Amino acid sequence: MEFESTEQMQMVYETLNNISLAITRLEERSLNIHSVDDYLLSPSGMEKLDAACMVIIALGEAVKTLDKLTEKKLLPTYPSLDWKKVMGARDIMAHHYFEVDADEVFSIIKNDLEPLKQAIDYFKKQLFTE
Numbered sequence: 117m118e119f120e121s122t123e124q125m126q127m128v129y130e131t132l133n134n135i136s137l138a139i140t141r142l143e144e145r146s147l148n149i150h151s152v153d154d155y156l157l158s159p160s161g162m163e164k165l166d167a168a169c170m171v172i173i174a175l176g177e178a179v180k181t182l183d184k185l186t187e188k189k190l191l192p193t194y195p196s197l198d199w200k201k202v203m204g205a206r207d208i209m210a211h212h213y214f215e216v217d218a219d220e221v222f223s224i225i226k227n228d229l230e231p232l233k234q235a236i237d238y239f240k241k242q243l244f245t246e
Contacts (some may be wrong), residue, residue: 117190117243124185125158131182132240137234138175142168142225152222168221169209175232193242194235202232 119125145164149155155165179202183191191199205224209222 117162126183128182128190129240129244131178131185135157135175135178135182135236136233136240138171138178139229141167142171142175142229144224147223148166149225152218155218157208165218165221167224169213169216172221172224173206176203176209179203180206184216190239190243192243194238195203197231197235202228 119128124221135150145167149161149164153161155168179191179199183199191197205220
């Protein structure tokens with residue numbers, strides 16, 4: 117993929133790093149979350165759920181930004197990930213916050229972060245390793 121400018125290249129690089137940081141944050145903050153009940157049965161669990169939702173919103177927004185910065189050309193090069201689902205999770209949490217399903221948040225953190233991390237690492241390697 118060719119970039120139109122050094123600025124665009126830098127923005128893509130920073131966005132990929134922001135996504136990686138968000139994934140790491142979610143992984144680290146959910147180490148002691150072993151079931152949905154760990155979110156729902158205590159005030160501190162509810163705080164962790166709220167925080168996880170906020171990071172998932174930021175993550176989804178960063179993926180949308182990445183798609184825009186690359187003129188919708190980068191994400192399709194990694195078709196094994198459902199990018200619409202990644203971005204859609206952000207929309208649901210941001211616009212329908214009171215309808216957020218803790219089971220879905222738990223599932224995202226336990227099942228979807230590793231494939232997303234692999235995709236982001238792939239993009240970094242393809243775009244910025246020479």
